[in-house]
Amino acid sequence: MIVAQEDITALVTILKRGGRRIVFTNGCFDILHAGHVRYLAAAKKLGDILVLGLNTDESVRRLKGPTRPVNSEQDRAEVVGALASVDFVVLFGEQTAETVLRKVQPDVYAKGADYVDKPLPEADIVRSYGGEVAFIPLVEGRSTSNIIKRIEETK
Numbered sequence: 027m028i029v030a031q032e033d034i035t036a037l038v039t040i041l042k043r044g045g046r047r048i049v050f051t052n053g054c055f056d057i058l059h060a061g062h063v064r065y066l067a068a069a070k071k072l073g074d075i076l077v078l079g080l081n082t083d084e085s086v087r088r089l090k091g092p093t094r095p096v097n098s099e100q101d102r103a104e105v106v107g108a109l110a111s112v113d114f115v116v117l118f119g120e121q122t123a124e125t126v127l128r129k130v131q132p133d134v135y136a137k138g139a140d141y142v143d144k145p146l147p148e149a150d151i152v153r154s155y156g157g158e159v160a161f162i163p164l165v166e167g168r169s170t171s172n173i174i175k176r177i178e179e180t181k
Contacts, residue, residue, distance in 0.1 A: 028103050028115045034077070035129045037114070041075055050132035052079030052123040052148075054086045055106050056095040057173050061165035063109065068162045069136035070111035078112050079126045082119040089121070123148050134158045 029037055038048055049072045055062055070076040080103055086095040095102065099117055107115045118126040127135065127148050135152040139161045149159045 027113070028107055028117075031116055031118065031126055031129065034114070034116050034126065038077070038130050038132075046075050047073035047134070048075050048077060048130065048132040049073035049134045049136055050077045050079065050123075050127060050130050051136040052081070052118070052126075054081045054090065054095060055102050056086065056090075056097055058102075058105050059173060062106075063111075064165050065138060065162055066106070066109055066111040069160075072134045072136055072160055073132075075113045076111055077114045077116060077130055077132065078106055079118050079123045079130075080106065080115050082117050085119045085121065124151060127151055131155060132157060134160050136160045136162055139163050 041048060049069055051066070051069045055078075066076065066078070080099065081089065083095055083099045086099075097105070103115045103117065106112050116126055116130075120126075124147055128151060132152065135148055135157060137146065137148075137159070142161050146159075152159055
């Protein structure tokens with residue numbers, strides 16, 4: 027289910043009152059592949075409810091370049107939202123997920139293991155209120171950039 031940013035705090039508050047453990051992750055999820063599916067399934071196992079912060083089209087362009095995203099934010103939200111592991115999708119347009127993360131205040135913030143040695147301002151936010159940060163191993167060789175590269179090579 028896609029939830030507006032202005033509604034996410036109230037929703038998460040209700041879920042937490044019900045004793046649910048909230049996990050949050052974020053990303054572009056442009057061309058969905060097995061690596062994404064496995065990553066999101068692993069994130070979901072860290073709690074009861076998985077909230078996925080999805081980069082808007084504008085923020086994907088800032089991060090990945092002018093030819094991205096391949097799929098629109100509404101299409102990407104619908105596809106990832108249909109996965110069994112994803113309970114809620116919330117769009118955000120900032121460079122990082124800090125704003126939406128402050129609204130969700132998850133019990134666990136999940137990111138790919140490729141972020142272990144990178145600056146992650148979101149982690150500081152989560153740790154500031156006693157939340158956990160979990161790094162999930164990546165599936166080797168699975169990435170949207172690799173898929174796009176293979177498509178371009180076949181032209």
